[in-house]
Amino acid sequence: MKPWNNKAWLLVLPTLVLVAFSAVIPLMTVVNYSVQDTFGGNRFFWAGTEWYEQILNSDRFWAALWRSLLFSGIILAIEIPLGVFIALHMPRKGVWLSVCLVLMALPLLIPWNVVGTIWQVFGRVDIGLLGRAMAELGVNYNYVNNVGDAWVTLVVMDVWHWTSLVALLAYAGLVSIPDAYYQAAEIDGASRWAVFRHIQLPKMKRVLLIAVLLRFMDSFMIYTEPFVVTGGGPGNATTFLSIDLVKMALGQFDLGPAAAMSIIYFLIILLLSWVFYAVMTRHDQE
Amino acid sequence: MDFSWMAWTTPTAIFFCVIALLLLSMALWERVSPGGSPRRGILGLETTRGDRLFLSLLGAAFIHLAWLGLVGPNLWQALGVSAIYAFFVFRFV
Incomplete structure (x- = not known):
């Protein structure tokens, strides 16, 4: 009979405990809140599916959802190709490689609220370098009261903050390709595009999947940077789902509707992440 | 241990018990027929x-x-549709 080694259970136990306390128990609590109403004092009143119906029929929720989806779409459309482009043009060895890696890693080391503050000041028309420069150039730029300017500022800020993550991941994928592939392509007289299309892109697929998933989830859940830069404005133009959720939960203390919105938000992230995963791994399996 | 802060209700407790039972059944199924x-x-x-x-x-x-x-708060029919959907997923996906 095959002996069972139960040591593996002990090894995964710390992770299970961590996940239970950081994810499972809070999620269960949110589910419990989503079907009840509370006015504080740990007293709850059964509300059933009322909050879900309220959220699903709320224009405010759908508007915030579309804004979040649009923001994530723009971010992925810019950061993934740009990151791959940068990775393709990074030096493969020497001192410039180290310089590149350090420069790439710098934005990733800055805390999110600091990034928001940097861009909030940078874009200000009265004292910010960007805002003043735009004014000097005759461009009517003001992210405080112009919707387009607010969106451009947030997108550029996110691209500045996170493209290097995509570039570093793509670079890791590129350096793992053995030289033999390039030599074979050279013998076959493959063009630069053919090398990219048939060697580099397929070999980067795994890391790009991680990059797409990370960037999608992060951009879809973005809170701190837009909150610091625009506060969700002008009006509600940059009020993404996360900002709307915090307004509802902490600003209005509507914990039941906020919990129902959290569950719907979580399910959308889960579904879209699975779709990305399925689409990107389908080709590998064929 | 006081779990009142988790705001438990009977329906949500039943919901999580069903999820736990499903996972347990899957573990047993895997034990009987390994490989997934x-x-x-x-x-x-x-x-x-x-x-x-x-x-x-x-x-x-x-x-x-x-x-x-789209329809309303009576979710029993939605549960039925979900069961049919799950059957198709396990049969054809």
């Missing part, structure tokens, strides 16, 4: 039993939400 029975279904993806359960539960959640948003 991977196969390629109509999506063209290789899925295991766990994947199919995940798709069934995720789909059921969206069926219930769609029902609430």
Whole structure:
């Protein structure tokens, strides 16, 4: 009979405990809140599916959802190709490689609220370098009261903050390709595009999947940077789902509707992440 | 230990018990028939039993939400549709 080694259970136990306390128990609590109403004092009143119906029929929720989806779409459309482009043009060895890696890693080391503050000041028309420069150039730029300017500022800020993550991941994928592939392509007289299309892109697929998933989830859940830069404005133009959720939960203390919105938000992230995963791994399996 | 801060209710407790029982059944099924029975279904993806359960539960959640948003608060019919959907997922995906 095959002996069972139960040591593996002990090894995964710390992770299970961590996940239970950081994810499972809070999620269960949110589910419990989503079907009840509370006015504080740990007293709850059964509300059933009322909050879900309220959220699903709320224009405010759908508007915030579309804004979040649009923001994530723009971010992925810019950061993934740009990151791959940068990775393709990074030096493969020497001192410039180290310089590149350090420069790439710098934005990733800055805390999110600091990034928001940097861009909030940078874009200000009265004292910010960007805002003043735009004014000097005759461009009517003001992210405080112009919707387009607010969106451009947030997108550029996110691209500045996170493209290097995509570039570093793509670079890791590129350096793992053995030289033999390039030599074979050279013998076959493959063009630069053919090398990219048939060697580099397929070999980067795994890391790009991680990059797409990370960037999608992060951009879809973005809170701190837009909150610091625009506060969700002008009006509600940059009020993404996360900002709307915090307004509802902490600003209005509507914990039941906020919990129902959290569950719907979580399910959308889960579904879209699975779709990305399925689409990107389908080709590998064929 | 006081768990009142988690605001438990009987329906949500039953819901989580059902999820836990489903996971336990899957573990037992795996014990009886190891390997997860991977196969390629109509999506063209290789899925295991766990994947199919995940798709069934995720789909059921969206069926219930769609029902609430489009039809009304009586979710028993949505549960029926979810069960049919889960059957198709386990049979064809």
